[in-house]
Amino acid sequence: MSVNQSAPPVPPFEQPQPIYPGYHQSSYGGQPGSTALPTHYGAYNGPVPGYQQTPPQGVSRAPPSSGVPPASTASAPCGQAAYGQFSQGDVQNGPSSTVHLQRLPGSQQFGSPLAPVVSQPALLQPYGPPPTSGQVTAQLAGMQISGAVAPVPPPSGLGYGLPTPLASASGSFPNSGPYGPYPQGQALPRSQAQGPPGVLPPQRSAPPLASNFTSPASVGPRMPSMTGPLLPGQDFGGPPVSQPNHVSSTPSQALTPGTQITGHPGPLPPMHSPQQPGYQLQQNGSFGPARSPQANYGSPYPATPTFGSQPGPPQPLPPKRLDPDAIPSPIQVIEDDRNNRGSEPFVTGIRGQVPPLVTTNFLVKDQGNASPRYIRCTSYNIPCTSDMAKQAQVPLAAVIKPLASLPPEEASPYVVDHGESGPLRCNRCKAYMCPFMQFIEGGRRFQCCFCSCINDVPPQYFQHLDHTGKRVDTYDRPELSMGSYEFLATVDYCKNNKIPSPPAFIFMIDVSYNAIRTGLVKLLCEELKSLLDYLPREGGAEESAIRIGFVTYNKVLHFYNVKSSLAQPQMMVVSDVADMFVPLLDGFLVNINESRAVITSLLDQIPEMFSDTRETETVFAPVIQAGMEALKAAECSGKLFIFHTSLPIAEAPGKLKNRDDRKLINTDKEKTLFQPQTGAYQSLAKECVAQGCCVDLFLFPNQYVDVATLSVVPQLTGGSVYKYACFQVENDQERFLSDLRRDVQKVVGFDAVMRVRTSTGIRAVDFFGAFYMSNTTDVELAGLDGDKTVTVEFKHDDRLNEESGALLQCALLYTSCAGQRRLRIHNLALNCCTQLADLYRNCETDTLINYMAKFAYRGVLNSPVKTVRDTLITQCAQILACYRKNCASPSSAGQLILPECMKLLPVYLNCVLKSDILQPGAEVTTDDRAYVRQLVTSMDVAETNVFFYPRLLPLTKSPIENTTEPPAVRASEERLSNGDIYLLENGLNLFLWVGASVQQGVVQSLFNVSSFSQITSGLSVLPILDNPLSNKVRGLIDSLRAQRSRYMKLIVVKQEDKLEMLFKHFLVEDKSLSGGASYVDFLCHMHKEIRQLLS
């Protein structure tokens, strides 16, 4: 059994889709086609998938993909008991993250003494990078000199760099922001920048000394005998002062300081260019402009004598500065990939191909492997052995988005109908028929590519093989030639062996004082009247099959009978919230078209009915309970849309108290801020999952509402949380309504179970995302929409084979919007390697960061954030040190050498480390942190990419008639010109920054005022002016919003205005006020860590 290494002939699945007899055309994603349900399902002798795993028939050994879990998971309690672990802070039923945190003791993988640098050539031979290998070397000039300088303590806010073993090994970044205690309940969320100015942090404190860069300078020659951990005061690593010969030896190639070298063909020494396609190297493999060893090399920003944004006094012994232009630039990498890979379609026929970056626009042609829109991997070439994997420390993970929406040019997965017999599966491991299955014995049997079991081909599926051993109908069958497709599921795949009813949506509206006062209820009811015409439906359907119901609540719940035969809606009040029941069945869930008049009447009446309410208290758990019971009574799955304003303090199950305590930040108890304060919501979530009840929560808090607890049910049911702090209709209605419309209309799979099977040798061991697990293999999703991803980590349980590679199959069983039960299958084949260099050539840093962020964000539930940060830093250093040791060309220890495809790992990782979860600034509330933490858990790779490294777009640099998106600049203050305006976005926030010296004409064109001083700071809407600049900027804002899954509210920020503080938080290459390191500083720190590991 082996997987095709080359692209098979182009199958006849070119777009537009032809109609294949026997296949139901997919109606998913708006494609019209036959959606007729088979009238009956025949018996299927497979197990009831997902819900319980029955032993395969006639099988003597367990399939590898469902084998004995590792010790850490084998003991995990199942079923009910598994919920107990949530109280320990673990959302999923995988191995606890403590296990992960323990797996990375410093230097563990590097315990064996390393060969000294001089012997590296010999050592390197087996892994010598082939000519195509890319690697990046950075000469950290500042780290190589001034060994004589006494270590300078880092300035406040920059915790690493102390020459003590503790600091250098842990890389701690103590949070020592300049701000005092944050007034509880008076949070100014980042998204509410127009809020009261009084709560804003003061202006930036005085710039610290530039001494932050002198800590690396303390790196001196290491004593040869020093092998253990360093003692305080001891130096380590680093070549002697006389080392920097590779700086001064390259005068002939000196580039203009500040020139971006990445990707620019320049005058390069021929001896090195073959090594670095696409990435130009200087002599000695260092990149960046060569400079003479002077303190203040010419800089593109003459006013800034040193790098970074903090000019400082000259050092006693002038160290050479690391030029920010000389270190790997995310902008350049993104541009290069767009230029190199954006024009050709990505054809998935070849195993182990690394797809273009998520920031590149490209088309995908499915020729046997799932599109990267569905699955992205941290590496497309995985080590054959677990020893190699441990040595490299590169996490092996896949970020899977099973219901991802596709661009119109790409076809949705075909729906295959095998009729009564259902989909064909391996008898042993239950993997579904896929292109990697090998047909043998003239087509009468097939060997499973996952477990090697030989299976009989049922007579109705038999087909002859051609001379190459391929079935002659291969290209007529999606399941034999495509990476992604769907099967119609038979009744055996349905809960209780019953065809499911169409799902229902229940709108549950808080009508307490706050909700009424802000105008929320009126706005929402008005919107629902028209929005309900846009419920999701199957492609060809005239109307949505989804039924709807309404509940309002404060301390008690009000159910509404909106039966079409009624003249007026009827309200039923349930005040016994401790024992929630649904007071009516008939008339609660209705078809919108049948009951339109009654529903319209109800939506008109609700704001009036409660207009003079004085009730300020709310319940929350009983609301979810009621919605779930209603779905249960109607025997259907569905979604609750809950619109909620306050901490539920009314006497009821799930009652909460205000436990916000910012004093816990940076203590061992900080994790409790992320944990739910009661177990009641986990139990409720479990019931919801069993019912297929997904919960979407819209929060409108004026103060702390304990998002960590309120988001438990949405998180465990595959739902979404939206938060609009200090909601005001006039300022926030566009954002709220835009999110609501998208949320209500988006395609959702209900009552879903996802299973990832793998070929022998690796196994899915851990899962991250918004879902529930009651065993170690099945990801249960009450609902799953096209924005949600599930990240899966793999571990070796045996040796892999280079020839056969490694295979993944993700199977998602779900109920469609019309109530059809389906299986969506995604297959992906990866290469396997025996050389570490192959691993490092086929990694995807954006996906690595997605995994590492999720790993870290789960880690904070159990461990102090400092421990989590240290773990990330250590892992990153180990990844890069392993490359340096095994794959890089010999070079001076003073050089930082990064693998080409991981050259952005340090900058991106630093952004994760500086994020509000791991290093909160003073303006970030506990609720903000809990909110962002759960958002990131379900993000796809494109979303984490821009979230951690925001896009900064200059608006007046390119010609005004140029309507394409302007090229981004690096997220650093020194890239801002005060004569320009910029847009910055990270998927959640959107800023328009206006420089103080911007031309008056520009100000007039955009803001319709005559001078900079007249621009209203905090403005959230640009005036609609009919001039080219205004049209262009507003068009660009619309286009950025359209690219993101949540509406980004605009905030206009003026240079030197106090709101600028919020904006600067997103300039992630700079040092942050909360103590996060600048990119340059972090790179130096990472270099130090790597050298320590290697010495």
Ligand SMILES: [Zn+2]
């Ligand atoms: Zn099998």
